[in-house]
Amino acid sequence: MDTTTQEKDVLGFPRLGQPAPVFEAETTHGTLRLEDFKGSWLILFSHPADFTPVCTTEFIAFAELAPELKKRGVELCGLSIDSTYSHIAWVRNIEEKFGVKIPFPVIADLNKNVATLYGMIMPGESKTETSRCVFVIDPNGVLRAMIYYPLTTGRNMQEILRLIDALQTTDKHGVATPANWKPGEKVIVPPPATAEAAEARMKAGFETKDWYFSKKSL
């Protein structure tokens, strides 16, 4: 791979904290643009291919997660390098064989436009399929989190829900969340940025181990 191609690949990858790459795409719910989701959180996720077993378990799991996500103002949108007709057939098959209705749109990214914009194709794994990527986009269209799983490994829906809860808690309360945090547990108070603030932190009434490590309940 020459330097120019490498640079293009690097530039093509989305970055946390920046506006999510805009797109217009054909989906099972008609033509959709990223801007159509403005005001809602969006989980844009890719799967390798329709009519494959791990992807089928994931679609069922995403569909089962959808009501919890809806309560949190989160929309779902799937994607793979398959046609709309393939998506429609697969979604109908899931409903027929597993009794699960897929409520979210699925992008038919045959020209790989969206997959390329979001860096969903990992050539080391497959040049013709998208890996199992998850992009969390906030109501302002900013990319807030990314998860990449390999072709072989189905994603953990509870972790995705936990991630949404953590991001929304951060936005609402201006805090961070510790390892394995779940809603209802103590959160991290951002460390003080000055020596004076560090001194004050010790007397601030938080659960403080040291000036840089404070937790509190919400």
Place this chain on the structure above:
Amino acid sequence: MPCIDSSGHMTEIAAKILAAMADGVPLNEIAEKTDLPLYRIRSGARELVEAGLVETKGEAYVLTEAGQAALTNASRQA
């Protein structure tokens, strides 16, 4: 959600969106009324504009003559 189906008829959802627009209801309220996600209402509105049934005036959506006719037609068929 193409607003016009392959036989040239307006879809049920498109008819609902068009009727709500005729009442001057904003898109977020149409989403609540129809229990459809806002992104579908937005894409549906765009398709209605592309079909010449609706035009935008600032933030508002206004039915064109063709849109009025389509709405009348749809309510006759209902």
